[in-house]
Amino acid sequence: MNRRQFFLILLTCLLPLGMQAQQETFRFAQLTDLHLSPRNANPTEDLLRSVAQLNATDSLDFVLITGDVTEEGDRTTMEKLKTCLDLLKMPYYIALGNHETKWSDSGCTAFSEIFGGDRFKFEHKGILFLGFNSGPLMRMAYGHVVPQDINWMKESMDAFNQGNPKRGKPVILATHYPMQEGDVDNWYDVTDAVRPYNVRLFIGGHYHSNRNLRYDGIPGILMRSNLRDKEGKPGYGIYEVTQDSIRVYTQRIGEPPKKWAAFSLTRSYYDRNGKAEKYPDFSVNKEFPKVKEQWTVQTGAGIYCSPAVEKDKVFVGDDLGCLTAYTLKNGKKLWSFQSGKRIVGTPAASEGIVVFGSADRHIYGLSAKDGSQLWKVEAAEPVLGAVTIENRIAYIGASDHTFRAIDIHTGKVIWVYTGIKGYIETKPLVTEDKVIFGAWDNTLYALNKTDGKELWKWTGGLTRMHFSPAAVWPVAANGKVFITDPQRAMTAIDIQTGNTVWRTFQSMVRETIGLSEDHERVYSKTMNDSIVCYSTLEDTPRELWASNVGFGYEHAPSMQAEKEGIMFGSTKEGLIFALEGKTGKVLWKHKIGNSLISTVVPLNGHELLFTATSGEVGLLKTKK
Structure with missing residues (x-):
């Protein structure tokens, strides 16, 4: 080794780590x-x-x-x-x-x-x-x-x-x-x-x-x-x-x-041993100490759907394509089924069978007991729609412009409707004789539940794809279907004809709707702080109450749900809240994290299941 090589090696050893070579220009x-x-x-x-x-x-x-x-x-x-x-x-x-x-x-x-x-x-x-x-x-x-x-x-x-x-x-x-x-x-x-x-x-x-x-x-x-x-x-x-x-x-x-x-490239801009300058504020949880997370599971994967529940089991799909079953009592993982790609739409469970769609272009039917595959139906494109099951028939839409009705026990496709221009992500409304859902083509569809024949279509004069009533889960009461859409309007539609009964921009709502158990009220989130409640009885829009929940700017499509007279809702920043359904009185609020809480699933007036985009699944409980 000559002197020049020796000094080069010595200089390299003496240089600070990470600075051993000059940055090349590019x-x-x-x-x-x-x-x-x-x-x-x-x-x-x-x-x-x-x-x-x-x-x-x-x-x-x-x-x-x-x-x-x-x-x-x-x-x-x-x-x-x-x-x-x-x-x-x-x-x-x-x-x-x-x-x-x-x-x-x-x-x-x-x-x-x-x-x-x-x-x-x-x-x-x-x-x-x-x-x-x-x-x-x-x-x-x-x-x-x-x-x-x-x-x-x-x-x-x-x-x-x-x-x-x-x-x-x-x-x-x-x-x-x-x-x-x-x-x-x-x-x-x-x-x-x-x-x-x-x-x-x-x-x-x-x-x-x-x-x-x-x-x-x-x-x-x-x-x-x-x-x-x-x-x-x-x-x-x-x-x-x-x-x-x-x-x-x-x-x-x-x-x-x-x-x-x-x-x-050499100056230090931040403390590499430090922490973020600000974190979310969870002080709201101290205001309502009776609200507790009974159990919470961090799955380690993003979750974009709501949980489904049957008897003593909870079912959740995730970003990695897994459909996982947990015990309702304590969140213990029971089994997991791996589909080919991410699960976006909310699953449904009935009669011991779990049904869900996957972006891998299939609709699956699994055994709720052990997660074994009972059947699968192939679609031409990813299946992003949520599932509704009624009387052993699963109803679900996909991105192949097709809506399907499937026997949950056999996997047999009962009927298909192929007249859809946009893709489907919503949870369909199933009534006594109709299936109603929106798609990303400015259209709300009503089909005959028995054979899938088109009964009517509603567009409401919407002209932009981004205004479609596609994320909202429609509800129906007193001869009317109720939706909200990204044009910031709430609409009541005649369930028999598809004609607009009324449409109002009064409350600046977006893509959420919920129905009271007595079918006399519909709820929705405004885009700033409040929940509003409208009557389902009249043929003109009548606001019954508006309640300031204090959640700030809000535009997440998580629906409202009522159980035992309590209306539950959630936000894009991890907040879950409960209001008295008839008056709008705020009963409690609880912050889970800081990411989107999908539509919560109340089990009764004091227990509900939740999922979060950040990967949490859990059971929230309030002391009576």
Whole structure:
């Protein structure tokens, strides 16, 4: 060994961990909020202009694409998007946005099939890049990073640092939403999880404007949308990584790039041993100490459906495609059945049989006793609809434009209706002679329960897909069907004719409805703080009461349910509440976590089952 080699080795040993090699210089681009649409050619033109300019730009190593790449999350548009992106002369890496996760006829499975996954990981010149989904998945709520993705990030960064985060190898994280309160409900889980590592930057979009933010101290960049601006020019981001910094530029078509932010690669921006600057407030639980969680199970997977219950068992589907049975008494896991892809729709159980749909394009019938498969029905596309069972017949809609009635004992399809233009996620209403449900095509359908023949369709003059009465679970009373929709209206529809009886925007409700046990009242959440109650008896809208529950801004599609005169509801930020059905008096509130609570299932006036997007299943109980 000569003297020069000796001193090189000595110098390497003396350098701090994570600083043993100077950062290589490189550049990459960011495209975000493309919003390609089947009804508007401009976003596609904007993207193609950006792709052409990117291809003509020297020294770009790759492109990050950070969500809202389509307007409606449909497969056809994503396939078109891929043909455009494949024109790039450099590699690209893509993550989902809320338009791909909230409105997705495939239950967010088409994205992975087309682009090879719903998250990405790669190392480039000494920096680890991780991109992941920030939701919300299929339910209107704040963004959410599911437990399995948080674990994946930590495992990836551990491997990058050879099991020792103190090595401090630099990481850049890409997502659609900013990791902050009001955007992602569990931002603190994410920042606490990544804090021990050397995260240099979060990169995202969503707000269609340039923003330089901090997520519990960690730098965060939001880039402008690729859509043409007021001057008619598309644009994107350019990042220049040097030996000691990251420089951020905006690049408009036909103009030189403009630098607007820069970050050090050596300076410490946050305490890697610290915690989030703020956590959710659970003080409401001290106000109502009689409300307790009898049991809670953390499943470790996202949950987007409500629980189903029969006798002494609770059944829950999850993001990993598992349908799991728990004991009602204490939450002990009894068995789990693995389907091929995620479960979005709420299952149903009757006569010892559990029925549910899966994004793997099948409807399953399982034994409630041991989870063994009794039958399955194949669909042409993912099955995202919730199940209603009545008199041994299961009713369920899918994304193949088909609604089915299935014998739960044999799996025989009794009838099908194929006249649906949009996909179905709702739980159908089954009455004495009708099956009624909405779809993401601005339409509410009423079918003959016996043979599936169409009786009527209601559109209410809705013109935008996003206004469809598709997430609400309809209810019926006194000759009327009641729904709410994203246009912020409550509507009463004649159950025999499909004609509008009344429609009101008075209370600014969205996609929730609930019926009292005596069928005289319907309930709904407003978009700010309150529950409202309307009469089902009149042919004009009559508000009976409005109660300020104090839950803040709210738009989650979790329905209201009444048992023993108590109305129960829940919110996108983990709150469950109970009101006196006839008066609206607030009886209690209890905060489970900070993510969406799906429609709760009351067992009686003082016990209810719940599920949360963050993976919890539990039984809540109030002392009498």
